Amino acid sequence: MVKPPAWTYDGIRPGAVLGSASITVDNSFVERWLRLYAGEPDTRPDLPAGMAMLIVMRSYAQAVSPRPPGNVHASQRLTIHRAPRVGERLTTTVRCQDKEMKKGRRWVHLAVDTIGEGGEPCYHGIITSIWAR
Amino acid sequence: MPARRAIPLLPRSLRVGEEQVKAYAELSGDYNPLHLDEDFARGTPHGARIAHGTLSLNLLWQSIAATYGDDAIAGCTLEVRFIKPVYLDDTVITRSADAEDADGTLAVSVENQRGETVISGRLRLAA
Numbered sequence: 001m002v003k004p005p006a007w008t009y010d011g012i013r014p015g016a017v018l019g020s021a022s023i024t025v026d027n028s029f030v031e032r033w034l035r036l037y038a039g040e041p042d043t044r045p046d047l048p049a050g051m052a053m054l055i056v057m058r059s060y061a062q063a064v065s066p067r068p069p070g071n072v073h074a075s076q077r078l079t080i081h082r083a084p085r086v087g088e089r090l091t092t093t094v095r096c097q098d099k100e101m102k103k104g105r106r107w108v109h110l111a112v113d114t115i116g117e118g119g120e121p122c123y124h125g126i127i128t129s130i131w132a133r
Numbered sequence: 134m135p136a137r138r139a140i141p142l143l144p145r146s147l148r149v150g151e152e153q154v155k156a157y158a159e160l161s162g163d164y165n166p167l168h169l170d171e172d173f174a175r176g177t178p179h180g181a182r183i184a185h186g187t188l189s190l191n192l193l194w195q196s197i198a199a200t201y202g203d204d205a206i207a208g209c210t211l212e213v214r215f216i217k218p219v220y221l222d223d224t225v226i227t228r229s230a231d232a233e234d235a236d237g238t239l240a241v242s243v244e245n246q247r248g249e250t251v252i253s254g255r256l257r258l259a260a
Contacts (some may be wrong), residue, residue: 029160036156037147037195049198049206050191054161057187061162069166070177073186083203109247 006066010104010129012061018110020093021062025055027086046083053078056112056125059092064110070132074107078125084116091115097126106131139258142196142241146226147201149184149219157188183218187227189243189252190215196227196241197256208259211241217251225251 005011007018025047030119033051056078061067085088092114098110108131114123147153159163162183166173174182190213198206219225223245230240243252 032156032160036153036160037145037191043204046203049203050195052206053187053191053194057161057185058162067165069173071165072167073215076187076190076211077210079210080206080208082207133242 004066006068007064008068008133009099009108012099012108014096014098016096018094018096019063020091021059022089022091023055023059023062024087024089025084030086047083047086049080049083052123054082055090056114056123058090059090059114060094060110060127062114063092063094068132072130073127074130076125077130078123080123081121084122088116090122139239139256140200141231142227142229143199143228145160145192145196145199146224147192148224149188150222153183153188154221157185161185161187179218182221184221185245186215186252189219192225193227193241193243193252201258210257213252213254215251216253217249219251220234
């Protein structure tokens with residue numbers, strides 16, 4: 001299978017959707033998260049609030065792939081609208097909000113929206129990265 | 134209903150070792166060689182492997198959830214800048230101001246074991 005080309009700065013157009021990804025977070029995934037962060041076992045039906053950024057980043061990594069090696073995250077903003085349920089199918093769309101060259105660096109601002117089953121918003125974020133090439 | 138008042142965050146800390154970086158790469162699906170490949174990282178301005186920025190950022194969300202409770206998270210906005218890289222074997226800890234500012238936001242941060250700020254940001258609670 002031929003690998004698609006990596007997303008480059010020149011190939012990213014402001015306003016365009018770069019991709020979307022759907023994931024379902026099950027109990028085993030939550031347990032791996034809790035092991036990493038030494039969290040207490042959680043039997044609640046909702047995902048731990050601390051997992052929000054991870055869900056966004058995992059979805060982003062799937063939706064915008066491949067990315068050039070060496071990208072660096074510069075800043076982020078995340079609003080949590082509601083905590084998804086364990087086992088809920090979550091769909092994230094990544095759109096380029098803007099991009100700019102500053103001091104020779106390639107800045108890319110991506111708007112990330114995660115919705116749950118039924119289209120209810122869960123997360124809204126802005127990820128700003130310095131693109132490697 | 135009166136607006137919720139911000140209170141200092143309960144601190145959370147994490148030692149960022151090899152095991153944590155690999156586990157986070159698998160959880161996030163982010164296999165950037167900057168985090169995983171020593172040879173690649175040596176050729177970057179960082180000079181060595183660094184941890185995923187969001188590995189430390191998640192700790193801030195953990196602090197927020199521990200302080201206010203998972204049920205109070207809906208409507209919260211956290212805005213941060215990544216100030217310094219976190220290198221392997223660093224230990225990071227979350228911090229916050231004692232009270233919110235006039236604009237209703239709470240200054241929050243993540244520091245490394247040398248007291249250097251690696252993430253700086255502001256938390257706005259739900260109205």
